[in-house]
Amino acid sequence: MKFRGRALQKMREPDELDRPIMLVDTRGWTALFVILSVVLGAAIWSVNGNLPITMTAPGILTSAEGNRAVTTPYAGTVAIATAKPGQRVSAGDTLLDVTGEDQKRRTVTAPIDGMVLTMAGAVGQTVSPGDTVATIQAGSGASDLVTLVFVPTSQATSVRPGIDVLLAVEGVPQPRFGLLKGTVLAVGRFPIDPSMAVGIVGSPYTANELTRGQPTVPVTIKLKTDGRTKSGFAWTSADGPPFQISPQQKVAASFHLGNRTPFDVILRTS
Structure with missing residues (x-):
């Protein structure tokens, strides 16, 4: 029977009982230290970290003085419609003429500028x-602008005057010019339905789009001004867009409602 030389040598040597055994090498200790550091850091962040609480809702730029519905005091048939949507008028300007049964033509004029x-x-x-x-x-004009945002009734209780708001304005590229800055000026006391919103925004289609066909609470946003920008308002970028913003432009409003810790988030979702 033949034995390998290494096996025979092992049999001749006594057991090395006094030799220390390395259970974990240097790389193992390093990995363990990194894992413990990550776990400890995550625990500290979950208690002391801050996550912003935000809410978004659609809105529209409009006049601080509101809208006025013009009614006709006359019965008859519209003969001439002089004014057109988007046209600026002064009080007393002709909007349309109505021809009555007596064939007399009567004029309906603008009551306001x-x-x-x-x-x-x-x-x-x-x-x-x-x-x-x-x-x-x-x-x-633009200097009279405010933003009217339609907040779902389920979220309206979180909104209060003084909250900061950022507005993504339709037609203004956000990556290039940033967001328009504003502050909550007033919160409606009662919800309104889409039919009531028509009198505010002036168009059934726009009212339905902004309210999404559901009762909402109107929230008025005061725009922050900045005389250094072309628009006259403050933006998250240094200069904002190189043009004026105008009434009837739609916006997406983001409300900053406060902060909470990641631990709170975990508790709420568990």
């Missing part, structure tokens, strides 16, 4: 006294 939002009275349309034939947004 502002911009025509809608013209409900089309040529050939029959109207009665009290019918709304136009909607005018009051105010003289």
Whole structure:
């Protein structure tokens, strides 16, 4: 029977009982230290870290003076519609003419200065006294702008005056020009339905789009001003867009409602 030389040598040597045994090498201790550091850091962050609480809702830029529905005091047929949506008018300007049964033509004029939002009275349309034939947004221009945001009733209790708001404005590239800055000025006391929102924004389509067909609470946002920018308002970028913003531009509002720790988030979701 043949034995290997190494095996025979092992049999001749006594057991090395006094030799220390290395259970974990240097790399193992390093990995263990890294894992413990990560766990400890995560635990500290979960208790002391801050996660922002935000809420988003759609809105629209509008005049601080609101909108005015123009009604006709006359019965008859619309003969001429002089004004058009988007046109600025002054008090006393002609909006449309109504021809009565006596064939006399009577004029419906603008009651205030502002911009025509809608013209409900089309040529050939029959109207009665009290019918709304136009909607005018009051105010003289961009300096009068505020933002009206429609917040779902389930989230409206979280909004209060003084909260900071960032507004992504339709038509203003966000990566290039940033967000418009604002502050909550007022929160509506009662919810409104989409039909009531029509009188605020001037268009059934826009009202349904902003309210999503559900009761909402109107929240008025005051825009922060900055005389150094072209628009006259403050943006998250240094200069903002090199042009004016205007009424009826839609926005997506992001409300900063506060902060909470990651530990709170875990408790709420568990």
